[in-house]
Amino acid sequence: MQLYVYDSLLGGFSRFSLHRAAPLPYTDGAPVLLHDFLGSTTTETVWTDRELLSAFGVLAAQFGAPITVCGGFRRVLPGRSLCTSPRCAGLMLDVGAGLCAPERERLRRLAVQSGLFETVLPEYVAPTWVGLQKRVAPACAPGCPFPELRPGNSNSCVFALQDALAVHGFPPDCGLTGRFCAATERALRAFCRARRTPYAGIADAGIWRAL
Secondary structure, eight states: OOEEEEETTTTEEEEEEOOOOOOTTTTTTTBBBBBHHHHOOSEEEEEHHHHHHHHHHHHHHHHSSSOBBOOOOOOOOOSSSSSTTTTGGTTTEEEEESOOOHHHHHHHHHHHHOOOOOOOTTTTTTTSSEEEEEEEEESBBBHHHHOOOOOOOSHHHHHHHHHHHHTOOOOTTTTTTTTTTHHHHHHHHHHHHHTTOSSSSSBOOOHHHHO
């Protein structure tokens, strides 16, 4: 299984070949196993961001007790809403399902107070777990967790863009790379023409919603 982790310090991806029971990189202090991050998702290609993994490690150290991970990553599937799912970009962790209710709420409060995550799902949304979301760039519109993307961009959200284009029948010739290359732009232009969605050189909120 191939794992791509975007590292802003390097300005690109590091690639790892892992088996499903292996720990994710950058989680030494609070190991996250790949199969726990995947949950019920079946795939041979996975992507995420180092900032998410590092933030979880800091939170786990502050919490002072083991925190189980019960999901987070999700491939784009036909009929499923991409625009409201940061999981498709590998930018979310579902944690704490094994904790008792008081400890789970202590974890939720700590996650909010820490400022490590842009979004911590409230209890009425995640009553039996704690949802932690990281953003790699400002969201392009309310209700859409993804940023505007331009040719030349490289991050885990580009993976989500490429994956969604493939699901809609417009797979980039380059495959899944996480890089907004010329092949990705050709596929995006073809999708926009077919859906009569305006494209002005940027994958903006209108395009994310169309996807």
